[in-house]
Amino acid sequence: MISERHNNLDLGTWRDRQVLSFNEYKQDAILEQEKVMLDFVSQFPDVHWSWRAEKGLFYDICRKQVTIDKQANSNGVIVFGNGIAVTSTGTLVRRIRNLVQNISVAYVGINRFAISEHNLDFKLPDSIEQSLDLIMKYCNPGFKRLHTFDRVDGDHMIFAHPMDCYGLCR
């Protein structure tokens, strides 16, 4: 069982169950991918972010570093995990365009394994990374890949936070 010292937090997320399962867990532990996200959003201290992802321990860590606000008051968006659970490239583009249309900065993390179908009217490059880069540019030309994670560790962290992370700043 998870230690009682964590019983005041929402431990329902896959990510939290994995992180808390380490014997040497520390309260502020974050994944390498999450560090990339924090580094990006921390560059914009004046932005009010709307949070479109699971609300677990990582959400609490982020709230201490950036301002997370209601969607109506926000000028930035953080979206990953179940906030962008789409199965086709067409749906991905539609949803991301919708999310970023009225904001100035965005962080988008995509779980490539959740997307099964390419149904947009253009050909993709041979590599999955280049394909996702092209799709994100199609959402908005300002999207830039923040990092490439070429190593996936078991089937654990992929569901906690994705391999393909993008930032938008305009």
Add this chain to the structure above:
Amino acid sequence: MQIIKSYSTAGSLSRTQQFRLFHIARPSVSLWRKTRFGSAFPLDDIDIWIIDNISNKNITVVDFAGWYLQDFGFNTTCIESDIIAKQYYHDCLIESDIAEHRPAYINDSDPIILRHPVSLKYKNVNDFVHFLNTWTKSLLVLNFIPKLILHNHLKFKLIDLVKQKTNLHIQEVLPTLWKVSING
């Protein structure tokens, strides 16, 4: 701030978590344990396909707690990558490097069955082909999700990429079920 770069190397996992991960990867274990109390094992479509289509009853089952197939007329050699399996089925054989190494004690003529093998998840195509070439001596039945082998699944079918790299005979029975055998 503690940064976790790798799940498997960031620190030791709690015993509870090791068991949890074992069960997540092998849902058949809890189903099989319920049979102690009189429940019938709920065969899924792949189990039924195996029972209907594998005529050789001496099979090697790899990394899915496949000993439950003994209750359906098979003699199993059971190989597992996680030593926790011994807690449930003492006769299973533990092999830590299934993706790379085919144990010599496996009979070359026996069919080999793998279902959602943890050892193959997120391998690249070359490593996956190496696995197929190493393990296929007679018939290999592989139940897996092809997009979890790292390739551009939005553009290519894994089977087409694999066929370019091996002479093995590969039949896609279902999108998640391949029959692999030696050509000729």
